[in-house]
Amino acid sequence: MSLPTNSVPAGDIRDRLIISLDVPSVEEARALVHRIGDAGTFYKIGYQLAYAGGFDFARELIGQGKKVFLDLKLHDIGNTVEEGVRSIARMGMTFLTVHAYPQTMRAAMAGKAGSDLKILAVTVLTSYDDNDLIDAGYAPVPAAELVARRAEQARDIGIDGIVCAATEAQAVRGIVGRNRLIVTPGIRPDGSEAGDQKRIVTPAEGIRLGANHLVVGRPIVKAADPRAAVEAIVREIADA
Numbered sequence: 235m236s237l238p239t240n241s242v243p244a245g246d247i248r249d250r251l252i253i254s255l256d257v258p259s260v261e262e263a264r265a266l267v268h269r270i271g272d273a274g275t276f277y278k279i280g281y282q283l284a285y286a287g288g289f290d291f292a293r294e295l296i297g298q299g300k301k302v303f304l305d306l307k308l309h310d311i312g313n314t315v316e317e318g319v320r321s322i323a324r325m326g327m328t329f330l331t332v333h334a335y336p337q338t339m340r341a342a343m344a345g346k347a348g349s350d351l352k353i354l355a356v357t358v359l360t361s362y363d364d365n366d367l368i369d370a371g372y373a374p375v376p377a378a379e380l381v382a383r384r385a386e387q388a389r390d391i392g393i394d395g396i397v398c399a400a401t402e403a404q405a406v407r408g409i410v411g412r413n414r415l416i417v418t419p420g421i422r423p424d425g426s427e428a429g430d431q432k433r434i435v436t437p438a439e440g441i442r443l444g445a446n447h448l449v450v451g452r453p454i455v456k457a458a459d460p461r462a463a464v465e466a467i468v469r470e471i472a473d474a
C-alpha cells in the first residue's frame with residue numbers, strides 16, 4: 235500500500251492507525267489484540283489499562299514487534315516529570331504524552347534524552363469545546379486558538395509531536411512544519427457514535443487534514459468485528 239501523496243510519510247501505512255486499548259483488564263486487551271492479529275501494528279495504552287497491569291502488557295506487545303503509545307498525559311513539577319520520563323524512556327515505548335505546558339514539555343524532553351522515545355504534547359483535549367474551556371477557568375478563547383498557541387510553544391521547545399483534533403491539524407502543520415508529528419484522536423468513521431468527543435472527523439478527513447497518526451478507540455474496541463473495523467479504517471487511510 236502506498237502513502238497518500240498529500241500527507242507526511244510515517245512508515246508503514248498500518249502504523250498510521252493507533253488502536254486505543256481502552257479495556258479494563260490485560261486479559262481483555264490480549265484477546266482484542268489477538269482478534270485484530272496482523273491488521274494492527276500500533277497500540278495505545280491509556281489510564282484504564284495502564285493502571286490495571288498495562289505496563290507489563292506494553293512490554294509483551296513490544297516483544298511481539300508491536301509499537302506502543304503510552305498515553306499518560308503527564309503534568310507535574312518539572313523534576314517529577316523529568317525523572318518519570320527517564321524511567322519510561324527505558325521501557326521501549328514509541329510515544330508518550332504530556333500536557334502542553336511549557337515547564338512540563340521542557341522537563342519531558344530532558345528526561346527522554348538519549349532514548350528513541352517520542353514526546354507528544356496534548357494541546358486541548360478533543361472532548362473540549364470553547365464552552366468547556368470557559369468552564370475550566372480559561373478567559374474566553376476558541377479551542378483552535380489555544381491549540382495554536384500551545385503548538386507554537388511546543389515547537390519552540392523542540393517537542394517531537396502534537397496531539398490535537400484533526401480539525402486543527404492543518405493550522406498546526408503550518409506552525410510546527412513537516413518534521414514534527416501530528417497525532418489526532420477524536421476520529422469517528424461515518425455512522426459511529428461521537429460519545430464524549432466534541433471535535434471529530436472521519437479517518438479519511440483526518441489524513442487529508444495532515445495527521446500522521448489517527449487514534450481510534452471505541453469504534454474498534456466496541457465493534458462486533460474489531461479486525462474488520464481496523465481493516466476498514468486502514469483502507470480509508472490508504473484511499474484518502
Ligand SMILES: O=c1ccn([C@@H]2O[C@H](COP(=O)(O)O)[C@@H](O)[C@H]2O)c(=O)[nH]1
Pocket residue numbers: 254256280305356358359360361397398419420421429431449450451452453
Ligand atoms: O485530546 C485527546 C487526547 C487523548 N485522547 C485519547 O484517545 C482515545 C480516543 O478514544 P475514542 O474511544 O476513539 O474516543 C482515548 O483513549 C482518549 O483518552 C483523546 O480522545 N483526546
